[in-house]
Amino acid sequence: MGVLRSRHVSDKELSLFIDHRLNSRDRQRVEAHLQECASCRRAYEDMQATVLFLQQMPRVAAPRAFTLTEADVQSVRKPSRSRPVWLRWAAAVVAVTFLFVIGLDLFLATSPHEFDQALLHTPAETRAIITKEVAKVVQVTPAPSQESAKALLREESAPASATVESAPPAQALSSSSIRGPVKVTPEKAPVGDSAAAPSPPLVDWLKWVEVGLAGLLLVILLLYIFWP
Amino acid sequence: MSSPRMQEDQHIIRLAKSGDIAAFNQLVLRYQNQAYNVAYRLLGDPDGAADATQEAFIKAYQRLHQLRGEHFRPWLLRIVTNTCYDILRRRARRATQPLDAMEDEDPERLPRWQSDEETPEEVALRHEIGRAVEEGLLELSPEHRAVVVLSDIEGLSYEEISQVLNIPVGTVKSRLSRARARLRDYLRSHYPELLPAAYRQ
Structure with missing residues (x-):
């Protein structure tokens, strides 16, 4: 009937006590309490018996060998069977780039197209104003590198390209877009029927990038599906 | 801290990773009893335990490349316990009682x-x-x-x-x-x- 009874021992403390995982201070406290508290002592003894029963549980023998056969491995294939990380990244990067390029293309392609439509239905005065605006847009779009400009020219008549070959890139661009060997400065170029060039070379170039990316996407998709 | 047995495991694992089934089967023979016992105690029936053990070793073989630096035994036992959890969940869904295997022991x-x-x-x-x-x-x-x-x-x-x-x-x-x-x-x-x-x- 002690008036000052120490705190009861929790199941967690009993469990750690059984496993010798209490620090010395806690262990001494548990030992002292078990001396004076019958209910905690019963809880401890029963838990200790339970652990002993578990430890004495018989081991069962494996009913057979679980070794893998060649047949198991045939269906399983090599250990590293899952799709490699690079393929997942490639698929993600190509898909995102493809969407970005399509978006860029739509953005660039809409303006000339709208101007084309407008030109068909407007009187001559306004047409002149619009063509000037178009010319500005054409100039603003970045010029292709000298090599690609030359390549464009080479597709045209041989003598023409021979005369322009040495011209600076800006002139090469304008002459190629008006489809002739006429040498004009960019400021004068817009006036005339060729001013509203159907699509700037950048858009053409983008189309090829799109086709390439679409092909790449298809290849990656097939790889993804039929990965061994 | 690594025992000779663990070092031996590491050597066998390297061989098994290169696709050597015989090497992997050495690991199977070494740990199948413990794997089976864990499965048996978790599931409570011998047939389920045998299925779980076989499934766990196949998974271990498939995922061997994921084993980096970790010791084989705890890694294998994790696959075994997770496989047993899956089986128990499936059983609970089907609401079938576990086989009364203990009666005809x-x-x-x-x-x-x-x-x-x-x-x-x-x-x-x-x-x-x-x-x-x-x-x-x-x-x-x-x-x-x-x-x-x-x-x-x-x-x-x-x-x-x-x-x-x-x-x-x-x-x-x-x-x-x-x-x-x-x-x-x-x-x-x-x-x-x-x-x-x-x-x-």
């Missing part, structure tokens, strides 16, 4: 149950204790069962259990104490005559 499968020095009464008592504990284990949640099986039947340390179950050591301590307390309380209410407190009344 073959005494020859339990060699340690019997020894020449034991009287028939002692043998009977051991049998009763074994049955009671098996029953009580199946009353625990799979998580509590796993921690008590790994600790008290398989003899793993808190640190190893923490690796197998992928939980902090602190969680191992509290989960183990709760599992032991529940099992104790189950035995108290169903088999009070087996526990020492019964003799003290």
Whole structure:
């Protein structure tokens, strides 16, 4: 009937006590309490018996060998069977780039197209104003590198390209877009029927990038599906 | 801290990773008994345990490339316990009772149950204790069962259990104490005559 009874021992403390995982201070406290508290002592003894029963549980023998056969491995294939990380990244990067390029293309392609439509239905005065605006847009779009400009020219008549070959890139661009060997400065170029060039070379170039990316996407998709 | 056995494992694992099935089968033979015992105690029936063990070794072979630096045994036992959790979930969904395998238990499968020095009464008592504990284990949640099986039947340390179950050591301590307390309380209410407190009344 002690008036000052120490705190009861929790199941967690009993469990750690059984496993010798209490620090010395806690262990001494548990030992002292078990001396004076019958209910905690019963809880401890029963838990200790339970652990002993578990430890004495018989081991069962494996009913057979679980070794893998060649047949198991045939269906399983090599250990590293899952799709490699690079393929997942490639698929993600190509898909995102493809969407970005399509978006860029739509953005660039809409303006000339709208101007084309407008030109068909407007009187001559306004047409002149619009063509000037178009010319500005054409100039603003970045010029292709000298090599690609030359390549464009080479597709045209041989003598023409021979005369322009040495011209600076800006002139090469304008002459190629008006489809002739006429040498004009960019400021004068817009006036005339060729001013509203159907699509700037950048858009053409983008189309090829799109086709390439679409092909790449298809290849990656097939790889993804039929990965061994 | 790595024993010669673990170093040997590392060597075999390197061979197995290159697709050497014979090397992998050395690991199977080395750990199949422990894997089967864990599965048997978690599922409570021999057929389910055999299926789980086979499934776990196939998964281990498939995922061998994911094993980096970790020791093989806790890694394998994690696959075994997770496979058993899956099986238990499937069973719970189908709401079928686990096979009553303990009833027709073959005494020859339990060699340690019997020894020449034991009287028939002692043998009977051991049998009763074994049955009671098996029953009580199946009353625990799979998580509590796993921690008590790994600790008290398989003899793993808190640190190893923490690796197998992928939980902090602190969680191992509290989960183990709760599992032991529940099992104790189950035995108290169903088999009070087996526990020492019964003799003290």
